[in-house]
Amino acid sequence: MLEVSGLNVKYGDAQVLWDMSIKVGAGEVVAVMGPNGSGKSTLLKAICGLVAIHSGQIKFEGKDISSMPAHNMTSIGMSLVLERRRLFPSMTVMENVMLGAYAKHARDKTKERLAWVEELFPIIRERRDQIASRMSGGEQQMVAIARGLMSGPRLLLMDEPFLGLSPKMVSAIVTLVQAINKRGIAVLFNEQNVQLSFGNAHRGYLLESGRVVLEGAGLEMLQNETVKRVYLGSH
């Protein structure tokens, strides 16, 4: 479904992604794990066109999208939930959610999607007129994910969806991601915590200083010696 091959990204003279190749199959949940500065956020932004790529190729459902502008992403069936939610702070919950269906193709199906999203996230209906910035982090994350689903994506990308959330909220979001995936939507997310990332994904990639150093099935990754030694601190 998504194929990134030989991706190089530079910020000025500094190269942040080196020859990176990753894949997401239809209906899969894929985790990208790595420490701060390993390039996992840049990877997601490059896929979406928010960061210019230096070389390499990004294909979505067979189509080359390497040079597609970010604002076309939702119309080809991809959607990104940005790091730290990034809701429009002075808009209401409903305005935020409706902006998720801004793309032309999504407009006609707004009603049914809203019904579906409200079923997954009852908070949307309960708080529809609340100003987004007055909600808690976890509540905002729910609205952000709901907003990301309004364009009807087949692939949902999530940049650090658990960042700064309470443990209770984290498990609520995990459950929601599973529910979203059950509807056939593929998910690509990144996360710094080994358990949270590989424990909740079909497959995973481990990044270090802008390179993929390890890949495999989620549970295998959890069992991997390197992962255990470096990231779980066991000997």
Next chain:
Amino acid sequence: MPISLLFEQILNGIVLGSMYALMGGGLALIYGTMRILNFAHGEFFMLGGFFVFFLFAGAHITPFLAVPIAVLAAAAIAAGIQRSTLAILQRRDGWLFATIAATLGISIILQNVALLLWGERFQSVPYYIEGTLAVGDIRMAYQRLLILAVALCSLALVGLVLRYTRFGLAVRATAQDQEAAKVMGISTERINTATFAMGAGLAALAATMLAPLIAVNPWMGLPLLLKAFVVVVLGGLGSFKGAILGGILLGVIEAVGMSMTSAEWRDVISYSVLIAVIWLRPWGLFGVKER
């Protein structure tokens, strides 16, 4: 001062203030959406003035047509300029200072082009309607009432578009978070161009309305630009609603202040207001403190 005179001064202030509101509203719209301080705003005002001079005073086209044509022409020029300069600069790092320098440059170029093409003579535009309305002791030229009506209607229209249309929603989203807006599928570059043109159009509209009261010339934009900056600071940087209220408030303060002193004190009064606001309430009268 007799009460009717005071009332007349306040009314005059509201009329003048509605022009400040048009100027400041456009400036606030541009700043709020793309974080560009548009130093060329006065020149789009000037273009509106010249266009209406040629169309109405020159070619005797009815104001009903001359004014919209002048406004659209100035907005189209603004869109072209934004596309070929500011839009390109904003894709680069460190654009904040670059765009300030660029709008200053655009301002100088437009002034000199106007000087070259149309000369330095001050041109006058006749009133769109003659006559004076008199209610009791209070007298008001129809032209001034027309100015007020046009300003209020167009500002209300822009406000409604921003509040209730898809385009307005996209503008507000872009203003609050450009990156998140892109992710929603909004072409923020197109929104930036449209907003810049809209802001410039409001400035041009102010000039078409004021042209009969002031002389049309290549430098006519500067005093209004400075007032627009005062208004934008007064209302809270980037707030469209704040700029409108700030504009009208400034007009009233100026008019009443002048009637108590003299006309030379006008700028002293408005800049004193500016300094006081920056001093006491730097986020503006209607803005919110930075989160």
